[in-house]
Amino acid sequence: MTRTVYVNGEYLPETEAKISIFDRGFLMADAVYEVTSVLGGKLIDFEGHAVRLERSLSELEMKAPCTKEELLEIHRKLVELNGIDEGLVYLQVTRGSAGDRDFVFPPEDTVPGLVLFTQNKPGLADSPAAKKGAKVISIEDIRWGRRDIKTTQLLYPSMGKMMAKKAGADDAWMIEDGHVTEGTSNNAYFVKDGVIVTRPLSNDILHGITRKAVLRMAAEAQLKIEERLFTIDEAKEADEAFTTSASAFVMPVVEIDGVALGDGTPGPIAKRLREIYLEESVKTAI
Ligand code: PDD
Numbered sequence: 001m002t003r004t005v006y007v008n009g010e011y012l013p014e015t016e017a018k019i020s021i022f023d024r025g026f027l028m029a030d031a032v033y034e035v036t037s038v039l040g041g042k043l044i045d046f047e048g049h050a051v052r053l054e055r056s057l058s059e060l061e062m063k064a065p066c067t068k069e070e071l072l073e074i075h076r077k078l079v080e081l082n083g084i085d086e087g088l089v090y091l092q093v094t095r096g097s098a099g100d101r102d103f104v105f106p107p108e109d110t111v112p113g114l115v116l117f118t119q120n121k122p123g124l125a126d127s128p129a130a131k132k133g134a135k136v137i138s139i140e141d142i143r144w145g146r147r148d149i150k151t152t153q154l155l156y157p158s159m160g161k162m163m164a165k166k167a168g169a170d171d172a173w174m175i176e177d178g179h180v181t182e183g184t185s186n187n188a189y190f191v192k193d194g195v196i197v198t199r200p201l202s203n204d205i206l207h208g209i210t211r212k213a214v215l216r217m218a219a220e221a222q223l224k225i226e227e228r229l230f231t232i233d234e235a236k237e238a239d240e241a242f243t244t245s246a247s248a249f250v251m252p253v254v255e256i257d258g259v260a261l262g263d264g265t266p267g268p269i270a271k272r273l274r275e276i277y278l279e280e281s282v283k284t285a286i
Pocket of ligand 1: 035182183184185186187205206207208209210211244245246247
C-alpha cells in the first residue's frame with residue numbers, strides 16, 4: 001500500500017511528496033523531530049511530544065509551523081488514512097528554505113517546513129525483541145552538547161547502531177567522561193538490589209517522554225529510583241537493565257559488552273514496567 005504522507009500543508013502519496021533541495025533540514029540538519037507511538041489506532045502521550053517539540057523549537061529560535069491542535073489533527077488523519085493500528089508517527093519541523101545555501105539563518109518570514117509520515121508496525125506492543133531482550137555495547141559519546149534538543153543530527157547514533165550490529169549486538173550505550181549518557185535512540189537504566197538507576201536530566205541527554213511516564217509509574221508501584229550518574233561497569237554488575245523510548249516502550253537489556261546480566265534473560269522489573277507502561281499509556285491514548 002502506498003502511504004499517504006503530509007508535506008507542508010498537503011496530504012500526498014509518498015511517491016509524490018517533495019521538499020526543496022534548499023530546505024535547511026536537508027542541508028544543515030536544521031530541524032527537530034518527534035516520534036509518537038500508536039497503539040489501538042490511538043496516539044500515546046501526544047501531549048508530552050507536543051510540549052517537547054515546542055521546547056526544541058524555542059531553544060533553536062525556530063518558528064512553530066502550526067498550533068498543537070492542528071498537529072494533533074494531522075497525526076490523527078494520517079493514522080486514519082493509513083489504517084495504522086500499531087506503529088509510529090514521525091514528525092519533522094525544519095527552518096524551511098531560503099532558496100539557497102547559507103550558514104546564516106534565513107529571513108524571519110521564511111515558512112518552516114513540516115513533514116509527517118506513519119510507520120506501520122503490527123505487533124509493536126507484543127514484540128518478540130522485548131521477550132528476548134537487547135544486547136548492547138558501549139561506545140564513546142561524541143555528539144554535540146545539546147542532546148536535550150531533539151534535532152535530526154542522527155549520524156553518530158546511526159553509526160553507533162551499526163557498530164553494535166557489526167559486534168553482533170542490538171544497540172549501543174554511549175559514554176562521556178566515564179559515565180553512561182543514553183542509548184543511541186533511548187534512555188538507559190539498570191537495576192541493582194531493587195533500585196532503578198538512571199542518569200538525571202540535563203543537556204547531556206534527551207528528556208524522554210517515555211522516561212518521564214515510566215519513572216512516574218515506577219514510583220507509583222513503590223519501586224525505588226535513583227537519578228544519578230553511573231558507569232558502564234556498574235551497569236554490567238547489575239541484576240538487570242533496560243531502555244525506554246516511544247518506539248520500543250520498555251526494552252529489557254540482557255547483555256552489556258558481552259557480559260550477561262542476571263541469568264541473561266529479561267529481568268522482572270523491566271518486564272513489569274513494560275506491562276504497566278503498555279497498560280497505562282493505552283488508557284490515556286487519544
Ligand atoms: N528516539 N534518547 C535519544 C537519543 C532518543 O533518540 C530517544 C528517542 C530517546 C527516548 O525518548 P522518548 O521516550 O521520548 O521516545 C532518548 C526516537 C524514538 C527515535 O529517534 O526514533
